[in-house]
Amino acid sequence: xxxxxxxxxASYAFTMVIIPFFLSLLMDAQCLRKNYRDESIPVCMGLIFxxxxxxxxxxxxxxxxxxxxxxxxxxxxxxxxxGLAGLVDxxxxxxxxxxxxxxxxxxxxxxxxxxxxxxxxxxxxxxLVSMLHGYSPLNIFINTLLxxxxxxxxxxxDLRPGRAIKGFSISALFILFFTFSPVHHLFLVxxxxxxxxxxxxxxxxxxxxxxTGSNILGISLGIASIYSGFxxxxxxxxxxxxxxxxxxxxxxxxxxxxxxxLRYIDSLGR
Numbered sequence: 001x002x003x004x005x006x007x008x009x010a011s012y013a014f015t016m017v018i019i020p021f022f023l024s025l026l027m028d029a030q031c032l033r034k035n036y037r038d039e040s041i042p043v044c045m046g047l048i049f050x051x052x053x054x055x056x057x058x059x060x061x062x063x064x065x066x067x068x069x070x071x072x073x074x075x076x077x078x079x080x081x082x083g084l085a086g087l088v089d090x091x092x093x094x095x096x097x098x099x100x101x102x103x104x105x106x107x108x109x110x111x112x113x114x115x116x117x118x119x120x121x122x123x124x125x126x127x128l129v130s131m132l133h134g135y136s137p138l139n140i141f142i143n144t145l146l147x148x149x150x151x152x153x154x155x156x157x158d159l160r161p162g163r164a165i166k167g168f169s170i171s172a173l174f175i176l177f178f179t180f181s182p183v184h185h186l187f188l189v190x191x192x193x194x195x196x197x198x199x200x201x202x203x204x205x206x207x208x209x210x211x212t213g214s215n216i217l218g219i220s221l222g223i224a225s226i227y228s229g230f231x232x233x234x235x236x237x238x239x240x241x242x243x244x245x246x247x248x249x250x251x252x253x254x255x256x257x258x259x260x261x262l263r264y265i266d267s268l269g270r
Contacts (some may be wrong), residue, residue: 001114003063003186004182004185004186004189006021006063006110007056007059007063007101007189007190007193008189008190008192008193009050009185010054010055010059010190010193011055011059011190011191011194011197012192012193012194012196012197013197014051014052014055014194015048015052015193015197015198016086016197017046018048018051018052019197019198019201021043021047022045022047022048022203023042023045023206023207026042026043026044026045026047026207027042031043031044033208033210033216035161035205035208036159036160036169036206037205039205039251041205041206041207041208042206042207042208043090043207043210044087044090044091044208044209044210044212045198045201045202045207045209045210045212045213046083046086046090046209046210046211046212046214046215046216046217047083047212047213048194048198048209048213049079049083049088049191049194049195049198049209049213049216049217050079050080050083050173050212050216051211052191052194053075053076053079053080053083053191053216053220054076056187056190056191057072057075057076059073059190060183060186060187064182064183064186065092067181068182069182070132071183071184072183072187073182074129074132074133074223075184075187075220075223078124078125078129078147078219078220078223079216079219080216081121081125081222082121082122082125082151082215082216082218082219083212083213083215083216084124085117085118085121085122085211085215086118086155086210086211086212086213086214086215086216087210087211087212088114088118089114089115089117089118089210090210090211090212092114093113093114093115093211095158106133109158109190114159118211118215119152122148122151122152122215122219123144123148125147125149125219125220126143126144126145126146126147126151126222127144129143129144129147129223129226130143130144130147130226133226139230142233142237143226143233144229145237145240145241146222146223146225146226146233146236146237146240147171147219147222147223147226149222149223149237149241149244150171150218150219150221150222150236150240151215151218151219151221151222152218152244153167153171153210153218153240153243153244154167154168154171154214154215154217154218154221155214155215155222155242156243156247156252157214157252158209158210158211158213158214159252159253160253160266161202161204161205161270162199162202162203162268163266164202164209164213164214164217165176165195165196165198165199165203165217166203166265166266166268168192168195169192169195169196169220172188172191172192172221172224175188175221175224175225175228175236176188176189176224178225178228178229178232179224179225179227179228180227180228180229181224181227184223184224184227186225187220187225188220188221188224191217191220195217198213203269203270204270
């Protein structure tokens with residue numbers, strides 16, 4: 001328990017220290033984008049989760065030991081790879097094509113969008129992570145979908161200030177309850193501390209973490225989730241498939257605004 005609290009506080013403090021540096025960096029580089037209020041704010045603030053992830057792995061090596069180095073490296077490579085894919089989409093993305101179906105259609109017509117690249121690259125990373133985790137072909141199939149869909153799930157939520165962090169936090173608490181891997185338990189707790197440090201900036205629309213951040217948070221959830229029991233993983237997968245199918249047809253923002261409880265949670269703190 002002491003180690004859990006230590007990881008949470010250390011990651012929170014580390015992220016609080018680096019946030020002003022990254023805000024200044026992005027503003028000096030004019031890395032800005034208009035949000036839903038038509039205000040220009042720094043984008044790609046999810047970059048803070050890159051050093052935060054490295055810091056968490058560093059802490060894990062010191063306090064958990066090198067015996068779990070393979071699991072830590074999978075987490076590190078997965079998070080940094082998807083962070084890179086998100087950064088490409090944040091900086092070069094063409095918003096004329098939207099939705100997973102739209103990006104896949106464009107690829108079938110010989111046009112590579114940054115969203116299509118992110119989806120294809122993310123799928124390969126998810127498969128690689130699942131194969132490294134091992135077990136039967138069925139488990140590899142389920143785990144690949146979990147990692148890929150959890151990654152995109154946080155991206156789907158990142159349309160209003162604070163929504164993605166709230167979604168990540170709630171999802172992390174569920175996964176923490178079910179995961180049986182101490183390494184991934186500590187990693188998620190620490191990443192939650194980092195996300196909470198950034199939360200006020202996102203909630204008050206002072207910065208936008210972009211796909212860079214949502215990808216790192218999402219894939220971390222996905223990787224941790226595969227260390228749960230079979231029935232739990234199937235439950236997670238059913239939820240993710242349902243939410244993605246729904247999002248292809250309907251607006252999540254409109255649906256949230258029509259539901260009193262979801263609207264209350266979504267607007268809390270703004």
